[in-house]
Amino acid sequence: MARKTLAPQQARSRESTRKLLKAAAEVLGQHGVEGTTIPRIAQHAGLTPGALYRRFPDKDALLETVIIGILERQDERLRISFTLDMARQIPLAVFVEQLISSMIVSYRANARLLRAIRQFVQGRDHTLFYKKVARLEMRTLQYVVDLFLVHRKEVKHPDPQMAVYFALMTLTTTLTELILVDHDMKNWQSVIPKDDLPLKRELLRSFLNYLCVEHKSS
Secondary structure, three states: OHHHHHHHHHHHHHHHHHHHHHHHHHHHHHHHHHHOOHHHHHHHHOOOHHHHHOOOOOHHHHHHHHHHHHHHHHHHHHHHHOOHHHHHHOOHHHHHHHHHHHHHHHHHHOHHHHHHHHHHHHOOOOOHHHHHHHHHHHHHHHHHHHHHHOOHHHOOOOOHHHHHHHHHHHHHHHHHHHHHOOOOOHHHOOOOOOOHHHHHHHHHHHHHHHHOOOOOOO
């Protein structure tokens, strides 16, 4: 009899854990790190705080699991969406444009969640969690670099691999500063593109010029 009831109990437990992880991610994106409380997560998941504590010792442990899961799924989606063979079929300039467009859309759509993740991770440096996040981010970055380097012959920079790393770092840093960092940019308004279309155009020009890739500027 015990064996018959074990499977349904395990299934319910897995479903409750899934609800908690999903709810925690949604609450984090809506309310930020400080506003992500255990009662709020439990209510959002339709569960009790006790159900959360039976699976995670505290809020930090839950958020660590949530963030690691987000990064792992992001890496998995990238590898499914773009294989090395697919990258070879896409002209380098088109591939860069697609990457920049998707990053702008993603940063805009998920700004609050990305901002909260960034805050939480930075507040836990010198921990095993921080090191795991760093490894996951570097693994994803390395794969993106590998995608670009299938077009290595088109990159006229003296060091193509270093150039791709640096161009990606510059792109990510720029989008983080313009979209995620919460500070007053009014002193920069005269030089910041007014909307995303010219922003994409300038980022594309900057990226390709740094790689010394020949392209038609628009």
